[in-house]
Amino acid sequence: MSLVHEIDYGTPVSKSAETVKLTIDGNEVMVPAGTSIMRAAMDAGIQVPKLCATDSVDAFGSCRLCLVEIAGRPGTPASCTTPVAAGMVVSTQTERLKQVRKGVMELYISDHPLDCLTCAANGDCELQDMAGAVGLRDVRYGYAGKNHLKLEKDESNPYFTFDASKCIVCSRCVRACEEVQGTFALTIQGRGFDSKVSAGMLSDNFLSSECVSCGACVQACPTATLSEKSLIDIGQPEHSVVTTCAYCGVGCSFKAELRGEELVRMVPYKEGKANHGHSCVKGRFAWGYANHKERILNPMIRESIDQPWREVSWEVAIDRVASEFKRLQSKHGRLAIGGITSSRCTNEETYLVQKLVRGGFGNNNVDTCARVCHSPTGYGLKATFGTSAGTQDFDSVDQADVILIVGANPTDAHPVFASRMKKRLRAGAKLIVIDPRRTDIVRMPHIEAQYHLPLRPGTNAAILNALAHVIVTEGLANEAFVRDFCDLDAFEHWASFVSEPQNSPETVGSMAGVSPEAIRGAARLYATGGNGAIYYGLGVTEHSQGTTAVMALANLAMATGNLGRQGVGVNPLRGQNNVQGACDMGSFPHELTGYRHISDDATRTMFEKLWGVPLDNEPGLRIPNMFDAAIDGTFRGIYVQGEDILQSDPNTVHVKKALAAMECVVVQDLFLNETANYAHVFLPGSTFLEKDGTFTNAERRINRVRKVMTPKNGMADWEITLAIAKAMGFEMPYNHPSEIMDEIAALTPTFAGVSYDLLDKEGSVQWPCNEKAPTGTPIMHIGGFARGKGNFMITEYVATDEKVGPRFPLLLTTGRILSQYNVGAQTRRTDNVVWHAEDVLEIHPHDAEERGVRDGDWVKLDSRAGGTALHARITDRVAPGVVYTTFHHPETQANVVTTEFSDWATNCPEYKVTAVQVSPSNGPSDWQKDYAEQAEQSRRIATKIAAE
Amino acid sequence: MSASADRLVTMANQIGRFFTPQRGADPASAIADHLEKFWDPRMRAAIMAHLAAGGAGLDGPVREAVGRLKKAKVPEKGLSA
Known part of the structure; x- marks a missing residue:
């Protein structure tokens, strides 16, 4: 094992299709037009010395170290800011360049602490590397001159330190904050020798500034100026493992960097196709919970919930689960127990829990927390497009001209994708936000929404119908797209419905608290502004008309032809890391993997044959139905893997009553969560760092999760489920999660081509991944919908039964x-x-x-x-x-x-x-x-x- | 009406409100199809029992849909193990 080193090409890649041939140090190089000389050289394996350049931000040309000579051109231009040209002959190493570079380094080092041996960046410092690269042996100016060595450290941020004495003012941090993160929290304060990096206003430190602790500045820093506190504390890592973040549905790839089994830091991985080297405060820094003192590492049981927990062996705990579940089924019937899969666990683990319930418990009482977040997405997009998932990859946003955000707060909930989105908006894309709250993205540095529709909560369907009304009645629909790809009769029926007066902006606007002019303006912009891309979140789905609103969004995209290519689409922003995967893996009570209904005989038979057990053909209980059935006395036991239903589900009093009514509640988690207050068996879970598997993110991307350390609790989560299954008499013999994925692939047409070998080779793939799409499908519905013709649904607005009144206004x-x-x-x-x-x-x-x-x-x-x-x-x-x-x-x-x-x-x-x-x-x-x-x-x- | 029957009636009527204005299919059959596909047999049995007891609160097409449901095979305590 060793550290995964990524090449820094110095400047971003050029996307030009045109190529240019030039010569660098005698080597012929062919690169896309617009590439910098520095990058072209690196392509040829020639590393031009540099300090202010890094390939995550645009070239800046301030350090004067990357100078080159170009035949026929005067001077020594910076290779980072000079683009290649056909026939150019470049020299990166000449006597003149050597002298200039050495002089530059002398100036830097004359004002830099000479504490390399005790410096946190020792061994991973670009300044140190460049001193070596230019052959610096002496500093003619000495070290006694005016300097910055006594500047105070800013240690206000809990995760990183800013040591101004080590800063070379290369601006990489400032530019990363602007270009990569889009927060603009950092600036260079002062002029000339007094220039220094400053977070926020003069009176601010990093913590009090607008800094969002994404870590982009720390990553960009070429010295130890910005360093992770964990690195300072532990020292340089000696090996790294590429894995996937276990927080939100963006699914960022990280290098877990370790010394032995001690995690030193999580560094975003540039090759990660979801995050391209960026991160947020959670994935980058908030992993300390894995070692938190409250983490439970031993199984525990108790007879009743008013007793204290008793630590027991794994064997005793698993036996208790199996004997209790068997007792309950024997006494109250096969349907008396069930399970909840976790959107925080891997695909393989969720697959196993639903397999345990269907095959081992003999019923379909399995559900997942997607029930309480994006279940309407699955239903709504399947009914309209034919597939229960978003249509695009994240990269698609780079081609969007109009971004329509509905009921989502990406800068808070999906920050790494939000940074991509903000970059596109700063480049000129237009923005419409439909949200009751003025979220940050409505107005922030260099971004201002053209339209913010601050609708009254509960009126999504009405507002979306009003947008459709404008599009249809003003003749803005894309008739050619509809004719070619959609069910024409369904379109006409829908067009007639949305044209009705009750859907006009004037009628809807007064009811929803939004100006009709804003609705009309937003509709026109979305329909005529070029590529229109919809991104939505739980502000759409978590309503009594959640599914209706998802369908209304799909209708809008179909009516305007905003599907089937880059830059458009309907994109659910998934909350948890593996919500998409948990849904794909058959976690819902009515369907098997790949969204196939349990009543479908052909599909069910396939599973029965492979699993060797008969399966119930009736849908099971959904989570809220489980609670009702528990209170009614027909549901007595539950296995909850990695979810805290007592805190996350609505009406806590009702959930408490349901949990208290059950005779055997089994909680598998890292901590004694709120649900565990009502549990009889606690099975300690493993963190994402302690197991192998896969997560599927919001763009259908299947990413590898790799074990970087031994499970502290002794077992990975998938192994715990296997043990329960075995004790229940339903053996599931797997030696490694890759074998589970092989079974998923064998049973699921959209996953048919997925294997760990393929994921290791490709990095990640987006389903469908099968014979037709051997390396996955970044964009769905190109040239036609998965269901055949796109289906317009009638999305009549029905006001929620939850009404304000004098008592609750x-x-x-x-x-x-x-x-x-x-x-x-x-x-x-x-x-x-x-x-x-x-x-x-x-x-x-x-x-x-x-x-x-x-x-x-x-x-x-x-x-x-x-x-x-x-x-x-x-x-x-x-x-x-x-x-x-x-x-x-x-x-x-x-x-x-x-x-x-x-x-x-x-x-x-x-x-x-x-x-x-x-x-x-x-x-x-x-x-x-x-x-x-x-x-x-x-x-x-x-x-x-x-x-x- | 019991609290759980009341809740099932509300849920069934919500489903009815969606399917009634849809194109083509007979609303009662679309509602019945949804109930068969997404409701656990206990819930279907309970709503059928509610209809048998007069079906208070059920909207027109929903009553018709519940009337068309196949009898759910659920004994009082759920299916035997």
Whole structure:
């Protein structure tokens, strides 16, 4: 094993199709037009000395180290800023160049600490490398002159240090912040010798500035100026393993860099096709939870939930699971138990859980957390396009002319993709945002949405119908596309429906709180602005009309011909790392892998033959139905892998009641999460660093997850499921996750070509990957839809049953924040809490004043379902009548307030619309206090109590 | 009406509201198809029992759809192991 070294070509790749031939140091080189001389040289294996250049940012030409000589041209131009030309003859090493470079390095080193031996970057420092490359042996100026060596370190950021004394002011960090991340938090303050990198305003440090801790600056820094604290603490890594981040649905590739089995740092991998070398604060830095003191490493059992936990061996724990599940089935019937697969676990692990339920439990009571996020996406896109997935790869956004973001907050929830999107917007693409809240992307440095439609929560379908109304009635539909690729009768029926007066912007606008002119303008822009690309999130799906709204988006894209090529499409931004994969792997109770219904005899028979057991042909219970059935007494036991349903699912009181009604709740997780308060068996899980497998991201990309260390709990998650299956009498003999993937491929037409060998060879592939598409399918529906003709669905607006009234006059909508992830089980156990230590309630100044609420006050938040208390943040990000909070902290339990209203097709909960009242409070509610006490009692571990 | 029956009626009517204005297919058959494909047999049995008891609250096409459901094979305690 060794470190994975990536070549730095110095400047970005040119995308020109035209090629240019030139000679560099006697070597003939052929490169795309527009390539820099520096990059062309590197292509030929010639490394021109450089400091201010790196291939993640545009050339800058400030360090004067990469100078070259060009035959027939005067002077010594910088090779980073000089493009190649046909016939050019370049010399990268001459006497003159050597002297100039040595002189430049002398100046740098004369103002640089000579502490290489104790420096964190020792062995990985470009300044050190360049001193060697130019043959620096002496600094004629000495070291006693004016210098920056006494500048103070900025250690405010929890993850990295800024040591100004080591800065060479190459601006790579500033440019990375601008060009790669798009935050513009850094600048060069002062002039000449006083120039220095500054985060935010003069009074700021890194923590108080706009810096989002993506790590792009740290990665770009050629010295030890910006260094990871973990690197400073541990030292240089000695080997690395390429793997995939376990946070959001972007699926960034990282190099896990280690010394032995100690993780030193996670460095974004340039070859990663989803992230191209970029990262966010979660994937880059927030991995400390893997070693957190609260992580549970031993299996535990207890007879009842009021008892303390008792640590036991794996054998005892697994036997308890199997004997209890068998007892429950024997007493209450085959349908009395079920399981929940995890969108945080690998494809192979989710596949195994659904196989265990279908084959081992003998029923289809298996579901996944996609139930509560993107299940409407699967249903809606399958009905319209024929495939339950997004249509594009992430790279497609580079070709978009109009970006329509609906109910998504990419800068917080999908930050690495958001950086790509922002780059395209800065290059001139237009932006429409449909969101009740003024999310950051609506207005930020160098980006301003042409239209922001701040609709009233719950009116998505109406607004999307109004956009369609404009497109149809103003003759903006792409009739040729519709004629060629869509069901014409369905289109005409739909066109007639959307043209009805109740769908006009004037009617919808007054109901949804959006100006009709803005609706008309947005519709015209999307339909006529060139390539129109739709990106949407849970603000679309988590409604009683979630599926309807997904179909409405698909209708818009079909009507305008925005499908089947680069730059367009309908793209769900998936919340968790493997939501797409969990859905693909047959986690839903009604379907097997590849979205094939369980009642389909031919498909089911194929699985029965391979698994050697008969399968039930009836759909099983979905998660909310499991809760109802538990309360009714017909559902008694559940195996929950890697999900915290008590914190993440709506109406916490109802979920608590359901869990408490069950006789055997088995939780497999890293921590004693909230659901584990009601568990009888706890199986300690493994982190993404401790196992092999694959994740599938929001663009259908199957990425390898590679084991970088031994599971601290003793078993990878897939091995735990195998042990349960065996104890239940349903053997699943696999030696390695690659064998599980081979079985998935054998049973699933869209995965037929997928294997670990292929993934190792290609890096990653996007399904469908089969005989027709041996290396995958970046763009779907080229030249026709998966279902044949595109199907327009009627998307009549139906107001939610969740109504505001005198008791509950405000609408609550919930969401996420950049530094935290889902229920926060991982991120709350990292230093990310410095950015978000608690959930707060955003409330408009008008609503706050009416209630006598000041910024920072405790407020009670009540709905028909329940109440909690949290601190208020007064902001005009939300419209009057709307309040907003996140659900990352169990102390707040935002979902005690949300209701069980759900999407008509999939039962995806309506998290985004809850009628609430807000009133002043003096602290946590009684419910919160009781909950905290019960949680503490529930987490007692007998052996630890005895030890204390 | 019990709380769970009330919830099933709400869910069934939501489904009905979507399928009723769709083109072509008879709404009751589209609703019945959705219920057969996505509702667990216990839920179907419960909504059928509710219809048998008068079907209070069920919208027109939904009543018709529930009436067309095949009898779910669910004993009182669920299918035997």
